[in-house]
Amino acid sequence: MRVLLINPKSSLPIETRTSPSLGLAYLAAVSEQAGQVRVYDGDVEEMPLEAALRELEPQIVGITANTTQITAAWRDAALVKSVSDVPVVLGGPHPTVMPEESAVKPFVDAVVRSEGEATWIEILSRLRDTMSRPRDIVSQADETEGVKAGELWQGIAGVTFRREDGRVVSAPDRVPIPVEELDAMPFPAWHLFRLGKYTNLQPAVDRVSGYSLPILTSRGCPYRCTYCSQIGPRRWRARSTASVIAEWRWLVQEQGAVEIGVLDDSFNINRQRVLEICQALVDEGLHHVPWIMINGIRANLADEELLGAMKRAGCIRTAFGVESGNQAILDTVVDKHLTLDQVRSAFRAARAVGLETIGFFIVGLPGETEATMNDTIRLACELDPLVANFSIATPFPGTQMYDTVQAQGRMLAKTWDDFVFFEGKARFEMPGLPAEVVERKWKEAYRRFYLRPKRIARTLARKETWLQLPRTVRMAWRTVMG
Numbered sequence: 001m002r003v004l005l006i007n008p009k010s011s012l013p014i015e016t017r018t019s020p021s022l023g024l025a026y027l028a029a030v031s032e033q034a035g036q037v038r039v040y041d042g043d044v045e046e047m048p049l050e051a052a053l054r055e056l057e058p059q060i061v062g063i064t065a066n067t068t069q070i071t072a073a074w075r076d077a078a079l080v081k082s083v084s085d086v087p088v089v090l091g092g093p094h095p096t097v098m099p100e101e102s103a104v105k106p107f108v109d110a111v112v113r114s115e116g117e118a119t120w121i122e123i124l125s126r127l128r129d130t131m132s133r134p135r136d137i138v139s140q141a142d143e144t145e146g147v148k149a150g151e152l153w154q155g156i157a158g159v160t161f162r163r164e165d166g167r168v169v170s171a172p173d174r175v176p177i178p179v180e181e182l183d184a185m186p187f188p189a190w191h192l193f194r195l196g197k198y199t200n201l202q203p204a205v206d207r208v209s210g211y212s213l214p215i216l217t218s219r220g221c222p223y224r225c226t227y228c229s230q231i232g233p234r235r236w237r238a239r240s241t242a243s244v245i246a247e248w249r250w251l252v253q254e255q256g257a258v259e260i261g262v263l264d265d266s267f268n269i270n271r272q273r274v275l276e277i278c279q280a281l282v283d284e285g286l287h288h289v290p291w292i293m294i295n296g297i298r299a300n301l302a303d304e305e306l307l308g309a310m311k312r313a314g315c316i317r318t319a320f321g322v323e324s325g326n327q328a329i330l331d332t333v334v335d336k337h338l339t340l341d342q343v344r345s346a347f348r349a350a351r352a353v354g355l356e357t358i359g360f361f362i363v364g365l366p367g368e369t370e371a372t373m374n375d376t377i378r379l380a381c382e383l384d385p386l387v388a389n390f391s392i393a394t395p396f397p398g399t400q401m402y403d404t405v406q407a408q409g410r411m412l413a414k415t416w417d418d419f420v421f422f423e424g425k426a427r428f429e430m431p432g433l434p435a436e437v438v439e440r441k442w443k444e445a446y447r448r449f450y451l452r453p454k455r456i457a458r459t460l461a462r463k464e465t466w467l468q469l470p471r472t473v474r475m476a477w478r479t480v481m482g
């Protein structure tokens with residue numbers, strides 16, 4: 001079977017660095033067991049999608065989408081259908097939380113909700129069975145009718161689809177991959193990606209060549225922060241140390257990784273597991289390959305012993321989701337289950353063991369005032385991470401923040417494309433919190449953090465500053481002049 005997997009090119013008027021989608025890489029890996037697979041990533045492809053469709057003549061097309069990509073995903077789905085009437089399936093964070101919205105579209109056949117691998121395998125095998133029915137029993141026309149009638153999707157857990165009568169129906173949720181089966185998953189199919197084309201795979205350390213490749217050692221998160229778009233089950237599921245190390249070694253020895261980026265939502269939920277992974281990296285000699293924690297670890301579960309073990313195992317940089325410098329906002333608005341003292345102590349510990357830090361902060365959360373945003377800016381300056389990332393609160397569908405804004409505020413975002421938060425635009429207003437104030441505080445946060453004399457000196461002393469100068473100037477100009 002010929003399978004095409006698409007990461008739609010987003011039409012956002014902003015400069016984002018491009019990274020390959022790990023979700024598609026997993027889907028590509030399981031699809032390879034069913035046939036010939038092509039990954040078409042609109043962010044890095046030179047060939048127009050239409051030409052790729054004519055070249056491969058896929059028998060099924062899967063498209064991934066987060067909220068800012070959904071409009072582009074629909075555009076690509078419509079294009080696919082204009083070329084040939086193959087089944088088109090959407091998946092990813094946005095269709096998961098709003099499945100009906102996509103399933104009603106005439107150019108979408110089905111939506112796969114949440115974790116996709118097992119559902120996708122079932123769809124492919126169902127499709128293969130349909131196609132292999134003897135021609136004298138089922139004519140080509142009937143086959144297509146069957147697909148149109150929704151027969152293909154009937155009863156597949158985790159799928160939402162449109163029946164022939166136009167009604168959108170959802171099969172029950174699929175049971176998440178059990179923890180004991182996570183290790184059996186194939187490694188992501190990076191060979192199907194043109195890795196050299198991605199701008200976000202350059203390692204944080206200064207190297208001549210090689211990639212910084214991602215790894216996912218666990219899935220899910222037991223916390224439910226109100227801004228976070230969690231599409232999976234609450235239960236945190238982790239791979240075994242042996243499986244993590246096998247993939248780590250494979251990334252380094254066979255995929256050309258000179259740096260590893262750990263993408264877990266919550267890497268350090270189980271302390272013993274982190275210590276074991278770190279010990280194994282040392283035992284295997286993999287600690288010479290630097291790694292970074294891309295997505296933030298829990299500050300309340302990080303101490304000097306743990307961070308020291310990570311550092312000795314090759315970790316050079318870790319992010320922490322701090323979000324707010326105001327305890328009441330953290331408790332009542334974000335539901336973060338984190339104290340400011342825990343944050344301070346985690347940053348102190350990271351500094352003590354020699355780890356670089358990234359702090360993620362949010363301004364403009366519902367219920368904020370100028371005073372609480374000032375608390376956040378002050379805390380960022382006090383913690384003084386290597387990188388401070390300030391986002392304007394963005395209420396993604398499916399989150400508690402989205403419901404709060406719908407109920408008590410006013411959404412300013414007009415289309416899903418507006419949900420990108422690199423742009424410095426407030427996407428909603430709450431009573432007493434005008435958009436201009438949030439946008440002003442966001443710019444002020446960057447100015448106050450990065451234009452401190454101590455920070456300027458530190459920035460100038462770093463070699464990376466000079467290597468990344470053109471991009472930094474562009475970003476700074478946009479941020480300050482906006």
Ligand code: B12
Pocket residue numbers: 010016017018019020021022023024026027061062063064065066067068069089090091092093094112114115116117120216227228229230231263264265295396397419420421422
């Ligand atoms: C790494 C990452 C990034 C990276 C790289 C993104 C990439 N190319 O993958 C960068 C930094 C670029 C990024 C950017 C953004 N990100 Co981001 N990112 C992540 C992160 C941390 C990991 C993604 C990942 O690899 N997950 C693991 C894989 C296995 O899961 P997956 O991709 O969801 O795929 C699975 C299922 O969704 C499903 N599936 C997915 N696609 C398809 C397609 C088909 C056909 C099928 C059947 C199934 C299926 O099956 C997959 C395997 O199980 C997630 C958080 C998370 N835990 O997922 C946020 C997350 C995806 N990002 C998010 C957001 C909001 C953004 C931004 C919009 C933020 C912004 N700046 O404005 C931008 C969007 C930029 C863009 N144009 O796309 C949100 C998305 C919420 C939403 N409703 O859209 C998430 C979920 C974070 C969160 N918890 O809120 N991100």
